Amino acid sequence: MAAVVGLPRGLLYYYYGAIWERFFTCLGAEVLVSGETTKATLDRGDILDEVCLPLKIFCGHVAEIKHQVDYLFVPRIVSLGKNEYNCPKIIGLPDLLRSAFDQLPPLIDVHVSVRQSRSDEWKAAAGSGQALGAGRLRSLYAWQKARRDAVLNPVSPGNHAACVRVALIGHPYILHDRQASLRVIDRLRSLGVAVITADMVPKKTAEQAAAILPKSLYWTYCRHLVGSALALMDAPQAIDGLLFMTSFSCGPDSLIAEIVKQHAKKRELPFMILSIDEHTAEAGMVTRLEAFTDMLARLVHR
Amino acid sequence: MNVTFPHMGHLDIILRALFRGLGLEVSPPPPVTKRTLELGAQYAPETVCLPFKLTLGNFIESLEQGAQTIITCGGVGPCRLGYYAEVQKGILRELGYHFEMIAIEPDIAHVFGNLRRLAARRTWPEIYAAFKLAGAKMEAIDTVEAKVRYLRPRVAQKRAADRIWEQFLREVDQAECRQALKACQAKAERELDALDRRETPEPLKIGIVGEIYVMLEPFVNQQLDLRLGEMGVEVHKAMSLTEYVRVHLLRNKQYLRGYREILKLAEPFLAHYVGGHGIKSIGCTIDMRHRGLDGIIQVFPFTCMPEVIAKNILPTVAASVNMPVLSLAFDEQSGEAGMMTRVEAFIDLLYFRRMRQCR
Numbered sequence: 038m039a040a041v042v043g044l045p046r047g048l049l050y051y052y053y054g055a056i057w058e059r060f061f062t063c064l065g066a067e068v069l070v071s072g073e074t075t076k077a078t079l080d081r082g083d084i085l086d087e088v089c090l091p092l093k094i095f096c097g098h099v100a101e102i103k104h105q106v107d108y109l110f111v112p113r114i115v116s117l118g119k120n121e122y123n124c125p126k127i128i129g130l131p132d133l134l135r136s137a138f139d140q141l142p143p144l145i146d147v148h149v150s151v152r153q154s155r156s157d158e159w160k161a162a163a164g165s166g167q168a169l170g171a172g173r174l175r176s177l178y179a180w181q182k183a184r185r186d187a188v189l190n191p192v193s194p195g196n197h198a199a200c201v202r203v204a205l206i207g208h209p210y211i212l213h214d215r216q217a218s219l220r221v222i223d224r225l226r227s228l229g230v231a232v233i234t235a236d237m238v239p240k241k242t243a244e245q246a247a248a249i250l251p252k253s254l255y256w257t258y259c260r261h262l263v264g265s266a267l268a269l270m271d272a273p274q275a276i277d278g279l280l281f282m283t284s285f286s287c288g289p290d291s292l293i294a295e296i297v298k299q300h301a302k303k304r305e306l307p308f309m310i311l312s313i314d315e316h317t318a319e320a321g322m323v324t325r326l327e328a329f330t331d332m333l334a335r336l337v338h339r
Numbered sequence: 340m341n342v343t344f345p346h347m348g349h350l351d352i353i354l355r356a357l358f359r360g361l362g363l364e365v366s367p368p369p370p371v372t373k374r375t376l377e378l379g380a381q382y383a384p385e386t387v388c389l390p391f392k393l394t395l396g397n398f399i400e401s402l403e404q405g406a407q408t409i410i411t412c413g414g415v416g417p418c419r420l421g422y423y424a425e426v427q428k429g430i431l432r433e434l435g436y437h438f439e440m441i442a443i444e445p446d447i448a449h450v451f452g453n454l455r456r457l458a459a460r461r462t463w464p465e466i467y468a469a470f471k472l473a474g475a476k477m478e479a480i481d482t483v484e485a486k487v488r489y490l491r492p493r494v495a496q497k498r499a500a501d502r503i504w505e506q507f508l509r510e511v512d513q514a515e516c517r518q519a520l521k522a523c524q525a526k527a528e529r530e531l532d533a534l535d536r537r538e539t540p541e542p543l544k545i546g547i548v549g550e551i552y553v554m555l556e557p558f559v560n561q562q563l564d565l566r567l568g569e570m571g572v573e574v575h576k577a578m579s580l581t582e583y584v585r586v587h588l589l590r591n592k593q594y595l596r597g598y599r600e601i602l603k604l605a606e607p608f609l610a611h612y613v614g615g616h617g618i619k620s621i622g623c624t625i626d627m628r629h630r631g632l633d634g635i636i637q638v639f640p641f642t643c644m645p646e647v648i649a650k651n652i653l654p655t656v657a658a659s660v661n662m663p664v665l666s667l668a669f670d671e672q673s674g675e676a677g678m679m680t681r682v683e684a685f686i687d688l689l690y691f692r693r694m695r696q697c698r
Contacts, residue, residue, distance in 0.1 A: 085651050086647070086650060086651055087641070087642070087647045087650065087651075087668065088647055088651065113610075113611060115611060120415065122415075122416040122417035122614075123417065124417065124644065125417045125418065125613040125614045125615075125617065125644040125645050125648060126613075126644060126647070126648060128417065128611055128612075128613050128614075129609060129611065129613040129617070129648040129652075131610075132608060132609045132610060132611075132648070132652060133648060133651055133652065135655075136608065136651060136652040136654070136655040137651065148611070250425070251425060252413070252422070252424075252425045252442075254422065255415060255416035255417065255421065255422070256416065256417065285386065286386060286642045286647075287386075288388075288418075288419050288642060288643075288644040289419070291384045291385070291386045291387040291388075291419070291642070292384065292387060292419055292422050292426050294384060295384040295387075295426050295429070295430070296425075296426060296429065299429045299430075299433065302433070312386075
């Protein structure tokens with residue numbers, strides 16, 4: 038019987054989940070992805086102290102599937118480029134899980150640190166395959182195939198006829214988690230807003246825009262967020278306002294939200310931070326979104 | 340050029356010596372007060388960590404007093420400290436201040452370039468001497484402070500050791516050369532040795548681990564070491580400036596070896612560097628257990644990423660090596676009473692444990 042590899046639907050799954058799924062399927066493993074985040078996920082995941090909501094949600098997903106799988110895939114992704122780092126909580130993820138849960142299936146916690154070695158991604162692929170008993174070559178081939186074939190969800194701003202365009206800046210693991218984000222994208226659309234998120238901005242465009250920062254931001258994903266925000270502010274088809282959605286106690290976001298705010302202020306663009314945690318109430322969020330979009334609509338019509 | 344810098348414990352004494360030696364006019368920020376914190380918290384992002392807010396407050400107060408150049412540290416991540424300077428610069432500019440900010444990056448070429456610019460009229464031997472004097476002051480302060488921490492629970496007269504310590508700090512600040520510094524260190528040590536001791540059983544030994552700024556800045560940690568000392572506890576700190584500079588800046592071989600030992604101890608629980616001092620907090624907890632300490636207090640700024648990781652792993656470490664750990668997060672809301680209640684309860688627990696072990 039094929040080994041079952043579990044993928045918790047949280048954090049970096051929102052970036053690479055499609056590739057990971059293909060990779061393990063290609064190696065002949067069965068892949069089990071935890072379901073969409075629900076209220077129960079939040080309750081189950083509330084086992085760490087003082088950490089951000091996405092990390093608690095990740096724990097909730099681990100708790101959901103840990104008894105049904107032979108392995109859990111939780112890579113330690115330290116760095117994805119020269120002079121770059123990930124958030125410390127992502128770096129310490131496997132250790133945090135081991136400490137938080139009593140009974141865990143074996144973790145496939147391969148180490149990816151591109152700042153140390155450019156081939157680390159491939160080494161990690163080989164290492165992951167090895168954990169399942171696959172040979173080096175077969176693993177590398179599977180990884181190459183998965184990278185090539187995986188279709189990352191195409192996203193569109195929707196609502197082209199909308200009169201107001203809003204850039205919604207935030208980590209995909211918040212924005213695309215309908216429980217964590219309280220369906221902020223749907224809500225904005227239903228208020229007649231065209232929503233442009235950071236994942237719609239091509240990597241290169243964001244990278245070029247982020248280059249105006251006097252000191253390069255060392256957090257990979259945050260640099261993309263700031264770069265996207267800057268690119269959207271100066272794009273030919275202008276945006277009318279910016280929303281920055283972040284989780285309470287997110288370390289990097291506390292600084293980059295300030296950077297985005299400073300740049301928005303210089304361009305006199307309306308800017309609002311939406312901070313979420315497990316206690317965020319729907320009504321409060323809706324009121325703020327409505328007030329923000331009303332204000333934008335009035336500015337646009339003037 | 341009129342330079343200023345952020346406060347952190349007794350860092351001002353050391354940096355004043357260094358920058359004066361480089362031929363710069365120094366105007367250190369006024370001592371950290373409630374106003375510093377309020378200014379910082381008012382203009383900093385809401386959920387950023389406490390050192391950001393306090394150092395921002397330091398800069399505002401320095402600029403109000405006419406400082407023109409801010410010298411602070413850079414960094415490479417993944418902790419937020421490395422990006423402090425950039426964001427603080429933006430905030431201060433928005434507030435309308437005119438200044439130059441020099442963030443020293445941990446990169447030899449960058450350090451030398453900035454030195455050449457700052458100390459344009461000094462020769463390399465003069466620059467070397469300035470560093471030597473500053474380094475000697477740092478070492479003297481750390482050596483005497485360790486002695487004071489040892490003596491606090493043991494001397495007969497309350498605050499006697501601290502009076503000598505405060506006098507010593509003033510003298511170190513005024514010492515112009517290494518001979519003068521040696522003399523005042525010898526004097527302080529002599530006076531400390533001569534203090535009357537009281538008859539006590541062996542005091543409790545508590546190790547303090549965690550984030551360096553909170554550990555070293557008495558305004559933030561609410562004078563934790565002094566209070567513990569007066570409650571009859573011998574305090575050991577996982578970090579000192581001397582040790583930090585030797586390991587992370589000078590990469591001194593002997594100190595690095597010690598640092599690697601600590602990392603090895605932490606490895607079963609946290610197998611990778613997570614920025615800041617997270618991994619060290621775990622390693623030092625185990626090391627201090629081996630060295631026979633009775634308990635650990637972990638101190639860190641609220642939302643500090645590396646220490647939050649350590650905090651979540653420490654209960655497992657504590658259970659595995661049988662070492663009580665108390666974690667204390669500090670922010671602008673931290674109250675004195677809340678902290679003291681928890682520390683007192685922790686000390687009671689440690690006494691109880693010791694009694695049970697003796698029985």
